[in-house]
Amino acid sequence: MTRWVALILAYLFLALAIVGVVIPGLPTVPFLLLTAWFAAKGSTGLHLWLYEHPHFGKLLIEWEQQGAISRSSKVIAIILLSISWVIMYLRIDSQWMLAGIMVLFAIIATFLLSSPEPKNNNN
Secondary structure, eight states: OOHHHHHHHHHHHHHHHHHHHHSTTSOSHHHHHHHHHHHHHHOHHHHHHHHHSTTHHHHHHHHHHHOOOOHHHHHHHHHHHHHHHHHHHHHOOOHHHHHHHHHHHHHHHHHHHHSOOOTTOOO
């Protein structure tokens, strides 16, 4: 992979992560993890910025070192998944699509709930 492709993908996933902070249902952490991975290959500066960021850095370090997700992140994610599903339920006519989305969200929620919480965390 060329440095430029990695850099473009890093910024794309960073933009999606930032949008995910604001829009319910769009995940933030997976996009942030992808951003960090591509930034490591495409931009040392962006990679360092992510790890030094007051909010993003903590999430990345906890995931990298412990495979952990904070309780507050889990709660927010589950609430947003629930809100997103209700909105889709009200707007989507296809029962098959709703069932598929529900299964996907249940898998995501199961992953979140089964992930450890960071050690020495006050959340």
